[in-house]
Amino acid sequence: MKTKEFIKRVEExxxxxxxxxxxxxxxxxxxxxxxxxxxxIFLQFSTDYPGWDKLCDKDRKELYNLVIKYASTPxxxxxx
Numbered sequence: 405m406k407t408k409e410f411i412k413r414v415e416e417x418x419x420x421x422x423x424x425x426x427x428x429x430x431x432x433x434x435x436x437x438x439x440x441x442x443x444x445i446f447l448q449f450s451t452d453y454p455g456w457d458k459l460c461d462k463d464r465k466e467l468y469n470l471v472i473k474y475a476s477t478p479x480x481x482x483x484x
Contacts, residue, residue: 408484419433420432420433423443427441437453437455439453439455441474448475
């Protein structure tokens with residue numbers, strides 16, 4: 405999955421992607437961190453945040469699928 409597509413799909417769910425140092429942070433409207441994906445390490449991400457715990461099941465499942473798909477994309481294949 406390309407980075408642009410990942411960001412677009414997260415935003416379509418009503419969340420935001422913030423680029424911070426070596427990570428992409430998914431945040432809610434209150435700027436609470438939901439999940440973090442490493443930009444340079446394949447398959448490294450975390451959902452161990454209070455924002456993740458507060459998601460409804462539907463959003464949690466959709467975000468999880470996006471995070472897994474993006475994090476499992478080889479680093480070299482994420483950019484256009």
